[in-house]
Amino acid sequence: MRSGISVTTNPPDEPESAVDAGDSRSEVAELAARVAELVGSESWSADFGNAKVRVDRSQWFEAVEAARDGADLAFFSFLSAIDWSNDVAVGEPLDETVEERYEILVRLSSGRNNDSVTLSTDVPKNDARIPTLVDLFGGANWHEREAAEMFGIEFEGHPNLNRLYLTDEFEGHPLRKTYPLVSREIKPWPGMVDVEDMPSTENPEAEQAGSSEDEASNQQPAASSEVEAGSGERAAGSGSPEGDAQ
């Protein structure tokens, strides 16, 4: 089971070090909790300043409508999707096995203040259908057309769900993780040399500690431990099963 977002009914514990960010973080958490209550969801998160509320697919349209009207989120920022896939043709594969699904994201914002919330839901890959939001936001029209051709998701009730970017003859859904990047298959990208471990960067920590810069060697371990602390906290905050998302 994947643990992409932290599923919790309580605000996540704030790290002690983040004094400056503390205020804005609790603001984001407060907003996420408020919107979650409005849309009748119990699972939300506010990590990295991203207020995210999970809703069930059957409640998608109603949840977006409730968030728009109840929390004054009248600005349609974007709609897109994430392909959670264990079979990856491009990029790095996931560390752990995930539940195969498309996650649909919609970002709504206020036109008055900095309130901004991501609503997200899952659709199974063998039944990738979801109601359209065109009746709520005119701007959803193009965003849904893009998500439809890129991921192969069907937006039910959409007025003209035809191709937006791609030609009519195009086959496949390019942003699926299983869709190969053909030019890369034919010729390995020269920039990959920076992506692969080079001899000098195989062990970044040792390399940095051995740097001639005094300041660098003093501060570098702190920086890397900060990163570790970040990911550790992330792991601790997540882990509830996706089935809880309602």
Place this chain on the structure above:
Amino acid sequence: MSQTLDPRAAAHVSEVAVSVELQTPGMTINIGPQHPSTHGVLRLVAELDGERIVNVEPVIGYMHRGYEKLSEVRTYPQITALVNRIDWVSGFANEIPLIVAVERLMEIEVPERAQSIRLILTELARISNHLVFLSSYPLELGASTPLMHALREREHVLELIEGVTGGRFHPNFNRIGGVKPAAGGGSTQKKVLQDLPKGFLAETRLAMEKVMAICDDLDSLVTGNEIFHARTKGVAIVPPDLALAYGVSGPNLRASGVAFDLRKHEDYLPYDKYDFDVAIGENGDCFDRFDVRLQEVRQAARIIGQAIDDIPSGPLQAKVPRVIKVPKGETYVRAENPKGEMGYYIVSEGGRIPYRLKIRTPSFSNLSILPWALKGLLVPDIIALLGSLDFVLGDVDR
């Protein structure tokens, strides 16, 4: 006899005859994909009833380069070079939300000096972008003089950007944790004084005076011009609630009377240190969209004037690991780009490559209002509206 000689009656008869013989059924015409007013390759399929527009269907995608897919095989520092090319008229501003998003996930505190330099260059990019708009828009409506004047001043602004970053359009200047040190400066903290070129502050001050002067010129050349008024006032009015629902952002949203500016609301750059006003329009017509941008150039020059007076000293770069690995997490960072809300939704799985990068570009949403806004207008209004939205096809198609 007298009846047939009455010229009014004769005219009536001929009118009837014409309307019987010549039907005016709907006509569908293609505008573009190659047309000067489309700022690139945009095709409009317009259904007309005489001169009146019944329906317009924009056909986009001629410039689709698949940046979201390409980002899935690139490390974070490599993506910076890619996103410069999204909106090439304001390349520098494209980098900011991406870099800030990565820094937020990595919990990096960016040095004040780097933030200040980022802010100055972002505002220079805004001036450069708006000067292109302010000069090309009257040209599309038939006035060629402003183009010569405004582009001359824009050249000074581009030279400033080039002086700091080395690039006029694609600076690729931001680094995760700060900005790139000047050539020869090295990344060591002892040589940071070489970050801005010699005389940069004085030259910027001079350029801002010229920018202010060109704004006054444009005011007298364009905004007071009767022909310009006739072409733009009351044309293609976008009401505020509709603009919000379509995700129209930036100057286009503010022209509709919504006082929303991410520089005032978000903290991606230290805008709270400086005084500036948010220009808003009253009617949401083409004229307001022009006027709001003209005011924004003045405000941007005002911000730069304050910012160069107190650039904090200190390092240019925070200490970051040599190999950028972003902790597991998701975030969305948006910024007030010259064209509107630009944002990046990053999904990181803990590696050096994003698992998913969603790029939210302002022109895409701004353009999506076109079918609605053009209904019932006349054919020449297509040019008036297209120009006033200030989109770039690279920003629409990604």
